[in-house]
Each structure stands twice: as C-alpha cells, then as structure tokens.
Amino acid sequence: MRLARTPWLGQALATAAVAVAGAVAAPATEPPAPRAPQRLSETGLYGPIGIRSVAPGVEAFVPQYPLWTDGARKSRWIQLPQGARIDVTDVDAWRFPTGTKLWKEFAWGERKVETRLIWKATDSGWVFATYVWNDEQTDAVLAPETGVPQVLEVAPGKRHSIPAIADCLTCHGLAPSPVLGFSALQLSDDRDPLAPHAEPLPKGAVTLRTLVGTDRLAPRRPELAQNPPRIRERDPVARAALGYLSANCGGCHNDRGPLARLGLVLLHDVTHDDDRAAPEPAHATTVDTAGRYVVPGLAPEDSRRVAPGAPDRSALLHRLRSRRPSSQMPPLGSVVADEQAIALVRSWIESLGPTRAAAH
Ligand code: HEC
Numbered sequence: 001m002r003l004a005r006t007p008w009l010g011q012a013l014a015t016a017a018v019a020v021a022g023a024v025a026a027p028a029t030e031p032p033a034p035r036a037p038q039r040l041s042e043t044g045l046y047g048p049i050g051i052r053s054v055a056p057g058v059e060a061f062v063p064q065y066p067l068w069t070d071g072a073r074k075s076r077w078i079q080l081p082q083g084a085r086i087d088v089t090d091v092d093a094w095r096f097p098t099g100t101k102l103w104k105e106f107a108w109g110e111r112k113v114e115t116r117l118i119w120k121a122t123d124s125g126w127v128f129a130t131y132v133w134n135d136e137q138t139d140a141v142l143a144p145e146t147g148v149p150q151v152l153e154v155a156p157g158k159r160h161s162i163p164a165i166a167d168c169l170t171c172h173g174l175a176p177s178p179v180l181g182f183s184a185l186q187l188s189d190d191r192d193p194l195a196p197h198a199e200p201l202p203k204g205a206v207t208l209r210t211l212v213g214t215d216r217l218a219p220r221r222p223e224l225a226q227n228p229p230r231i232r233e234r235d236p237v238a239r240a241a242l243g244y245l246s247a248n249c250g251g252c253h254n255d256r257g258p259l260a261r262l263g264l265v266l267l268h269d270v271t272h273d274d275d276r277a278a279p280e281p282a283h284a285t286t287v288d289t290a291g292r293y294v295v296p297g298l299a300p301e302d303s304r305r306v307a308p309g310a311p312d313r314s315a316l317l318h319r320l321r322s323r324r325p326s327s328q329m330p331p332l333g334s335v336v337a338d339e340q341a342i343a344l345v346r347s348w349i350e351s352l353g354p355t356r357a358a359a360h
C-alpha cells in the first residue's frame, strides 16, 4: 500500500510534494508551518454541541461521481472563509482561498473509521491529515504520518488501512487542483443518474447553482449554473462510465500533471464543454489506442487501452479489475475491486463493438 517502493511514483510524488505540501516543507527561515490539530473536534468541523452537528458555516457537498473505497459510506464538508471566493478563472483548476477546509468521513455500516482533512493553511500550502475514530465513536485522533495499516476488515480477509500522508499526496498532488471532488463536473446540477454508488444530495448541499447563487465564485460564471457541465457522451452508459473514470482515475491521468507523458487522459475538461465537436478525452485517448501496458497473455498488437467490443483485450478494464499491487488501478486506496464499475465499463466497451454498431 505504501507507494514509495514503486519507482515511477517516487518521481511523481517528489513533484507532488513540492507542488502541494508547501506548508509541510517550509524552509527554516519562514514561520513554523501550521500543523493539523491533535483531535478532529479541534479542527472546526463540529458545532457547540459536539459531533451531533457540524459548525455554522460548514456545508455538505456530494461529488456526483464518488471515489470507490471498498464500499465505505462517505460524508463530505467544506468551510470557506467568510466572504471569500473561489478563484475559478481556470474552470478546470479551482484555486481556494487561504483558510479553506474540507473534510471527508469514512464509515462502514454504522462504524465511523476515519475523517480526512485538507486545509489551505497558508497562501502556498495545503495541510493533509486524517483522524482515526475511537471505539466509543466520540472523537477521532490525528493518525501518525505513516498511516495505520489494516484497521478494519471490509471484506473477508481484506482490511482497510489508514493512508500515510505520502499516499494522500499521490492522489491529491498530481491533479490540476489538490481538491478533487469539489470541482465543476463533480458539483454539476446535471447529475448523472447512472453514476456508480451515487449518493443522495442532502438538503442544503453545495452545488454549482448554490455557489453561483451565493456569489462564491470569482469570476461569477453564471453559465455553470445555466448550462451545467456534463460528460460529452450522448449514450447514458458511456456518460456514466467516463464520468466514473474521470473521478476515480483522472486525478492522476490528466494532461497537466506529471503523468501527462502517458498520453492517457481520463479527466473531464470543462473548458471544452462549449465545443460540441470536442471529444471526451477519456474516449479520445483510450478507444482503439495502444498503451504502454499490455494485457497479460496477449501479443502487443492485440492489446488496446480500450478495444472496441472486446473487454478481454482492454488494458483499462484489466487494470480496473485487478487488485494485484503491480497492476491494480488506482494503484492505492482500495483492496476490493469495484464490481459495479467493472460491469459498467464492460458494457461501455461492448457497446463500442462492431456487432452493436452493425445492428444500428
Ligand atoms: C486513491 C486516491 C486517494 C487517496 C490515497 C486519498 N484521496 Fe482524498 N480524495 C480522492 C478523490 C478522488 C476524492 C474526490 C472524490 C470523493 O470524495 O469521493 C477525494 C476527496 C477528499 C476530500 C474531500 C475534498 C476533495 O478533495 O474532494 C478530502 C478532505 C480528502 N480526500 C482528504 C484526503 C487525505 C487527507 C488523504 C490521506 C490521508 C487522502 N484524501 C487520500 C482520492 C484520494
């Protein structure tokens, strides 16, 4: 689960750590870097009556395409400093005001296990931390920087581990913004009815429409509310499959981060939504395209990232299904493959096949 062992990630991680963890790696001449508090109850998430309700100014949000974490039930909140706006000049890389905090709670059944925090503590840096809930479920304590292995059994013989801070950066440090689930596509009011593991939107949750309506974006961008972003695919199965890939894979597989050199772009780009002819990057860079990775047992010329109509020749599906450390995708963060997503991506690949096309 620790990634420093993998050479490619060591390199990517070094870049990510410099880009993201300014607060962690501040030079000695600067004031001491802010640190995450020792207890979750000290982070500002909860109000005066404790964990039964969140503090005033803390707002719930639900990304339309959640990340798969072995069936965890998740809750997420954001606190923007009062009166401050999010800089959305680059609509695909939001810049958050200093002081912004985001939390994400993980529970299996009724058992809360950890609550993660990312906090823009200084103008240049984000603090990453995670808190492990006690058995009494009354508070959670800051986890060690190296994480906590195997805290809870989530499937027979498979256990969830609390990630190390380096793991947080591996996923959050390679994307255009370190915030992954509070973005234009994820908060779109045109929510995908087929998104795997979609979570209901609680009353009062933040969406693009509420952000525009309460004037929290700079520039205001009313078009995000009027013409909400969506995956550029007409077929509902394709839309959901590529939305899933954007959220679960696009943080690393995008055209701006250190992995851009792979030429595998799974992140949706809102910038091109106005251009009706623009293909979805996850389609354009996978379908009938040879990748560096070859499906085991196949000749390189038979293996494709996505082989139209042929799931078994599709490296992308192979790696989504795998939970072998050397081939699983994402390479960290889950120990059980996401069966619902596998079925969805398989149907999408089958729908691209010659048989189906001929029938139309
Ligand atoms: C496997 C990749 C991965 C790892 C490892 C990971 N995250 Fe995330 N995280 C995501 C993705 C993707 C989202 C957005 C989708 C969602 O919330 O379901 C997210 C969402 C969050 C959020 C809500 C704000 C946001 O960015 O949307 C917080 C807070 C967070 N993560 C903190 C952490 C911390 C702290 C760690 C390390 C202890 C960590 N994460 C490790 C991928 C990861």
Ligand code: HEC
Pocket: 008, 009, 170, 171, 245, 248, 249, 250, 251, 252, 253, 259, 262, 264, 290, 291, 292, 293, 294, 305, 315, 316, 319, 320, 326, 329, 330, 331, 332
């Ligand atoms: C934490 C970063 C990260 C995430 C998230 C991630 N990947 Fe990857 N992926 C990599 C890296 C690094 C490589 C290159 C090294 C390798 O092949 O293992 C890679 C390689 C690949 C390749 C082979 C590329 C080629 O040219 O042949 C495929 C296919 C792939 N990933 C699919 C996915 C899918 C599907 C997801 C989401 C379900 C995903 N990845 C999520 C880091 C990531």
